[in-house]
Ligand code: ADP
């Protein structure tokens with residue numbers, strides 16, 4: 470694989486119009502014009518790259534998607550609140566309208582790419598969270614323009630490819646959350662590089678069902694049971710542990726808060742790992758030298774079910790291991806517990822971080838490697 474050009478490979482940027490693909494898909498509250506940004510982390514995260522360029526005399530034009538307007542202009546998804554915040558943080562920097570107002574963005578339409586690069590001299594990709602998608606603004610501009618990865622993207626690639634290619638052992642992956650089938654592919658890939666796997670969140674129920682435990686009415690994916698059975702067998706054959714919860718917290722058949730062992734009775738729902746599991750998972754994390762965590766251990770948004778996620782987050786903060794957290798909700802949980810500064814790297818991309826760990830490459834990185842200045 471060739472190398473990915475960095476900002477220095479752009480040469481002289483002075484007086485150049487540089488299109489910077491950012492991930493400004495920020496969380497907001499309210500509707501339409503009354504929308505308020507609840508966390509501007511993603512805008513602030515792009516500032517080092519924006520400032521690097523403007524300090525060297527470039528005129529920066531940023532662009533991003535926001536929500537899912539499905540190819541139609543829709544004021545509900547306008548970039549106005551982001552533009553206002555960006556004007557405060559980086560005065561003079563332009564921001565195009567929501568890329569997904571045009572169906573050509575997700576459709577990777579050459580006509581839309583031509584519109585994007587019109588009047589533009591160079592392209593910088595700093596949108597790690599979108600690099601796993603072959604969309605127009607990600608893969609189009611590097612076909613013709615001198616291009617580079619921004620500082621944020623560069624850090625993500627260094628950290629995540631470092632994990633994948635040369636982790637310090639023991640390497641433990643902690644997985645949870647609710648997007649089970651999305652994440653099972655990465656479990657398979659992770660099993661090749663990790664020494665053990667810790668599984669909590671809704672993800673654990675499909676594994677527990679595969680082992681014959683009762684899971685009540687917990688969230689699970691019946692059509693993934695065979696995959697989980699195979700993963701359990703593969704892990705056992707490779708001498709790698711898959712740690713599953715030994716106790717669970719949730720609601721009983723009447724909807725009341727309840728604690729359970731590993732098996733849930735009919736009608737019960739598991740919403741968090743129990744204290745015994747949280748302690749066992751903590752031990753695994755403390756003994757590791759590298760930990761990658763994706764997906765909360767429970768429905769942490771509900772204070773009754775946050776303890777498991779909080780305990781694992783605290784272990785991530787306390788362990789001497791090199792710690793990396795990926796996933797929007799996992800990052801939000803860390804921030805909620807004020808532990809986001811206590812881990813080594815919080816990835817800005819959920820799906821992208823998993824896909825980079827799984828495949829070792831992303832469409833956006835491949836595109837940059839093919840740029841004329843690469
Ligand atoms: P991330 O964004 O970190 O990748 P996911 O999007 O996969 O994580 O999952 C996060 C969601 O999973 C959270 O909203 C959380 O409430 C939910 N969740 C975790 N455990 C459970 C569970 N046992 N039952 C239902 N939902 C759960």
Ligand code: MG
Nearest residue numbers: 796797798819
């Ligand atoms: Mg999520």
